[in-house]
Amino acid sequence: xxxxxxxxxxxxxxxxxxxxxxxxxxxxxxxxxxxxxxxxxxxxxxxxxxxxxxxxxxxxxxxxxxxxxxxxxxxxxxxxxxxxxxxxxxxxxxxxxxxxxxxxxxxxxxxxxxxxxxxxxxxxxxxxxxxxxxxxxxxxxxxxxxxxxxxxxxxxxxxxxxxxxxxxxxxxxxxxxxxxxxxxxxxxxxxxxxxxxxxxxxxxxxxxxxxxxxxxxxxxxxxxxxxxxxxxxxxxxxxxxxxxxxxxxxxxxxxxxxxxxxxxxxxxxxxxxxxxxxxxxxxxxxxxxxxxxxxxxxxxxxxxxxxxxxxxxxxxxxxxxxxxxxxxxxxxxxxxxxxxxxxxxxxxxxxxxxxxxxxxxxxxxxxxxxxxxxxxxxxxxxxxxxxxxxxxxxxxxxxxxxxxxxxxxxxxxxxxxxxxxxxxxxxxxxxxxxxxxxxxxxxxxxxxxxxxxxxxxxxxxxxxxxxxxxxxxxxxxxxxxxxxxxxxxxxxxxxxxxxxxxxxxxxxxxxxxxxxxxxxxxxxxxxxxxxxxxxxxxxxxxxxxxxxxxxxxxxxxxxxxxxxxxxxxxxxxxxxxxxxxxxxxxxxxxxxxxxxxxxxxxxxxxxxxxxxxxxxxxxxxxxxxxxxxxxxxxxxxxxxxxxxxxxxxxxxxxxxxxxxxxxxxxxxxxxxxxxxxxxxxxx
Numbered sequence: 226x227x228x229x230x231x232x233x234x235x236x237x238x239x240x241x242x243x244x245x246x247x248x249x250x251x252x253x254x255x256x257x258x259x260x261x262x263x264x265x266x267x268x269x270x271x272x273x274x275x276x277x278x279x280x281x282x283x284x285x286x287x288x289x290x291x292x293x294x295x296x297x298x299x300x301x302x303x304x305x306x307x308x309x310x311x312x313x314x315x316x317x318x319x320x321x322x323x324x325x326x327x328x329x330x331x332x333x334x335x336x337x338x339x340x341x342x343x344x345x346x347x348x349x350x351x352x353x354x355x356x357x358x359x360x361x362x363x364x365x366x367x368x369x370x371x372x373x374x375x376x377x378x379x380x381x382x383x384x385x386x387x388x389x390x391x392x393x394x395x396x397x398x399x400x401x402x403x404x405x406x407x408x409x410x411x412x413x414x415x416x417x418x419x420x421x422x423x424x425x426x427x428x429x430x431x432x433x434x435x436x437x438x439x440x441x442x443x444x445x446x447x448x449x450x451x452x453x454x455x456x457x458x459x460x461x462x463x464x465x466x467x468x469x470x471x472x473x474x475x476x477x478x479x480x481x482x483x484x485x486x487x488x489x490x491x492x493x494x495x496x497x498x499x500x501x502x503x504x505x506x507x508x509x510x511x512x513x514x515x516x517x518x519x520x521x522x523x524x525x526x527x528x529x530x531x532x533x534x535x536x537x538x539x540x541x542x543x544x545x546x547x548x549x550x551x552x553x554x555x556x557x558x559x560x561x562x563x564x565x566x567x568x569x570x571x572x573x574x575x576x577x578x579x580x581x582x583x584x585x586x587x588x589x590x591x592x593x594x595x596x597x598x599x600x601x602x603x604x605x606x607x608x609x610x611x612x613x614x615x616x617x618x619x620x621x622x623x624x625x626x627x628x629x630x631x632x633x634x635x636x637x638x639x640x641x642x643x644x645x646x647x648x649x650x651x652x653x654x655x656x657x658x659x660x661x662x663x664x665x666x667x668x669x670x671x672x673x674x675x676x677x678x679x680x681x682x683x684x685x686x687x688x689x690x691x692x693x694x695x696x697x698x699x700x701x702x703x704x705x706x707x708x709x710x711x712x713x714x715x716x717x718x719x720x721x722x723x724x725x726x727x728x729x730x731x732x733x734x735x736x737x738x739x740x741x742x743x744x745x746x747x748x749x750x751x752x753x754x755x756x757x758x759x760x761x762x763x764x765x766x767x768x769x770x771x772x773x774x775x776x777x778x779x780x781x782x783x784x785x786x787x788x789x790x791x792x793x794x795x796x797x798x799x800x801x802x803x804x805x806x807x808x809x810x811x812x813x814x815x816x817x818x819x820x821x822x823x824x825x826x827x828x829x830x831x832x833x834x835x836x837x838x839x840x841x842x843x844x845x846x847x848x849x850x851x852x853x854x855x856x857x858x859x860x861x862x863x864x865x866x867x868x869x870x871x872x873x874x875x876x877x878x879x880x881x882x883x884x885x886x887x888x889x890x891x892x893x894x895x896x897x898x899x900x901x902x903x904x905x906x907x908x
Contacts, residue, residue: 786865
């Protein structure tokens, strides 16, 4: 019988010792879904905190129009709403009344609030530390200032940058979307971007930030034209610390006002949909901003939604054992899917959500480390697992075509399998080991066997997205791969016709890195903005908050050649031969000393020469029989190569030769140093 790979973790013999963990994960999700459905009717109805808490225009029992504002603050002694109309003073008319289950409510007439009003909460702590006397406040203690948890519009005070204040978002005419959402992604090509840092260096200087409107106008068309099918946006949820790149969220229901209004972000999503691009939102549901005035930390004076210990970043981690914490985060998913019509989520730091110890100081060298800690104790946070299962189920219930992606470092099995198969329900996981591997390759050559293993290393049931580098390799002074390869020589030898060995070698190796990462990718591919043309500077949140897009548009510079290479791969290969990328890579040939590697994918054949000095005049290896027609060479001059191997017009054809007693046949190719050749089989 031929070997049949396992289809899910429960069928994987290697995971048999951990089967009980997987079954318990599945059982907990099933039981919780049954409870939610019985008590709330549906998971969507369960994720409704944003529709019941915060400010809403409603009709009371007598049919009279009014404002109803509710807050979940179980430990607060007293709460007031203050506004700019009231000079931010506490008034008895704006004091919340306590209801059941930690809910406080305020009813106001229609003219008490208007679109654009500045609003804040004042929270008085109770006399008793346990909150047993909620209506009697601590005498003499100043009230706490809080930005409302469900604020949809939060602005930074230009005069006092450390001060943030919410504004009521209630326009008379809601934004009307014009375009349909794209369908479900097939082998998604994801462009990771940051709106504030995507503006052109020619039009912006210093510490200015870009806008939603500029991104829609200038960057989205570029992403589409380059062959990407999705844009993954980081830093959208409001965050006081700009250099956190959006990973310390304060206001979960507010798109960052640094770049424009909520409607302008809706227009960005709408414009992307008009171009056929999906919009994936980078969300941080593992931890939150530690700021108390602007964020959720000690929102009512207590730990609120968070665990007792801060994580390795010094930020509070969500406590998933609290049902209201889970409902808050689920409501956040529903809000962005419905209100802004995003097409999915990239969940940040999933490993920190899966483990009580956040996976700190563990290399996860064995799969057992995902289930047992260093002292043999079970380490999984089952409540964190439950939340992720619910979040994925909710996302796909609301939008079946949505994509959810796990940024997860430990290698937890089954991330992309449904809970009934022992998984967590994601669509994709990032292949986070690949950029680490490329960093090592740049420092010192690695053997070809390890290269093939790293590019194709994933469980057969876990759908992975590959990438050479993401924002992690490019921000706050960290060096992008192109800079690691070439360094300061990029400033002097990127003009066409101006040669330098280090730059020539770096460009050639960079083209190979990107091609083999894309063409061996299991289920998708990601690029960080600017890396497609070898952006020469890192991305710093304050000093270098721009991108030099003009470099990619100048034919006299080699950056334009790298941009053309990226576009040729995505448009000329993946888009033009989508059916081939639905099949897995098939290994064909490797030679360690000569640093050669070849594989097939569907009808496509890829041959790589990673040797820096030796050309292969008559490289012969076995392939599927047929006629192979050259499609692309990484050494073409249009890709900033040297033209030692260029695809002719008409392209060269290579015919295979029979071998005795074998189905496969030999093909012979020519490969210069640091060059890859792409061919397609024609019967």
